[in-house]
Amino acid sequence: MSGTFQDRIPVLLVEIMRKFPEERSESEVLLVHNMLSSVSMFRRYSGTLQLLLARVVRYQRLERRRVVIKKGHWGHSFYFVFSGLLAVTKDNDGSSAFVDKEPILIKKGMSFGDVALIKTLRRNATVVCMEETELMVVDKEDFFANKMDVELKREFDYRFSFFRSLQLVSSWSYSLIEQMADHSKAxxxxxxxxxxxxxxxxxxxxxxxxxxxxxxxxxxxxxxxxxxxxxxxxxxxxxxxxxxxxxxxxxxxxxxxxxxxxxxxxxxxxxxxxxxxxxxxxxxxxxxxxxxxxxxxxxxxxxxxxxxxxxxxxxxxxxxxxxxxxxxxxxxxxxxxxxxxxxxxxxxxxxxxxxxxxxxxxxxxxxxxxxxxxxxxxxxxxxxxxxxxxxxxxxxxxxxxxxxxxxxxxxxxxxxxxxxxxxxxxxxxx
Incomplete structure (x- = not known):
């Protein structure tokens, strides 16, 4: 395992993330927010969305070879990686990741699964744990109940307008600009x-x-x-x-x-x-x-x-x-x-x-x-x-x-x- 014991999420924060969103106090939300701030992909969201995520995120620890998401399934959650290592594969059980010489890796600080969740799409790949991994999970019900989709839509519109204004990509179609906006963060x-x-x-x-x-x-x-x-x-x-x-x-x-x-x-x-x-x-x-x-x-x-x-x-x-x-x-x-x-x-x-x-x-x-x-x-x-x-x-x-x-x-x-x-x-x- 690449991470050490000190790299793991403290027990206090694990207990907070096991609570329902409405049960978390403002101070507990700030504690979770401070911990999530160490995750590079989390920092790319706006301050408003960061606090919303800190209120709803839940903790999950998975062993090596555990499949997190499976190709073809509907997206019901998205994930932040706090520790560990995962791989992206095109098979259903993720076994090819352990024999592939250069698998696509998802490392600490990264996130995945958000596009399929937001756009209600089927997963286009399988993600499997290469070692023991700690994840912070945002579920679909909490995501929409706290109107995070509205905030994300606002951020998407901002990025889309920015790329559309660039002379460099002015010849691109709506769908190409949309892909740029989907896979970037301000x-x-x-x-x-x-x-x-x-x-x-x-x-x-x-x-x-x-x-x-x-x-x-x-x-x-x-x-x-x-x-x-x-x-x-x-x-x-x-x-x-x-x-x-x-x-x-x-x-x-x-x-x-x-x-x-x-x-x-x-x-x-x-x-x-x-x-x-x-x-x-x-x-x-x-x-x-x-x-x-x-x-x-x-x-x-x-x-x-x-x-x-x-x-x-x-x-x-x-x-x-x-x-x-x-x-x-x-x-x-x-x-x-x-x-x-x-x-x-x-x-x-x-x-x-x-x-x-x-x-x-x-x-x-x-x-x-x-x-x-x-x-x-x-x-x-x-x-x-x-x-x-x-x-x-x-x-x-x-x-x-x-x-x-x-x-x-x-x-x-x-x-x-x-x-x-x-x-x-x-x-x-x-």
Missing amino acids: EQFRYGHVVVKDTNDMGNIIFIGKGQCDVLRVVDLTSCSAYQRLLKQYADSVSRGTCLPTHGFKSELTNQPGSVIKHKVLLNNPPRPPRGLLADLPTSACFLIDTLHQSSTFGLNQYLMPSKQRDCRRFTLVSQSMEIMRVEKTRFDKLVDNTTMKKLEALQKTYPSDDELCTVFLEHSRWKDYKHSVVQDLFPHRVAPIRSPKTQKQQGHCGPSQVLQQTRHVVNRLKQTKQRVEPKDNKIKK
């Missing part, structure tokens, strides 16, 4: 929250419904040729008994993109400087690569490129207060038509390489160093400003929003030097 992210930590793990296409988000790239400078040349210069200067100035780089660590190495979300294990190198020389930096606005997408910018030519680097998406819709890439592949394929040509783009980003970073660092030297020469006895303890404490930490503000100058610098650091046909959008 998700809200507050300012500074990470939307996608590693874009290589994405199996979805993201559509920006409201607001905007930034595309960040954390670069290991030590792997870049420009940085390695800088190291050689340091080594040569030390052997000659001279030393290159470093105060410009030191300021980068506290006030510029390199300071992102203190942010665990964006860089868990920052590389250490090479042995013998000055400790204040930065080894990594965070760059603002792109800004995605309302109605734009992420995940389609290399859709038409051969797989061998695609950029496989890790990028991170950070919200600037936004709402998104996720659609599985495999589903989009099935729906896309020739007209849409032509429109996708305009969306194809690549981002600057790490070497190009490193070059801009080092140029900026040299400019900072030059300014520092000029100020020192003109004002040799300049008194440093007195800072309060609170200000000093704030300077020691670099949160997500600070990082984004500090890295925006890099985009401007990239635009100014794009003839030198970018391929001829590539552009960076802000």
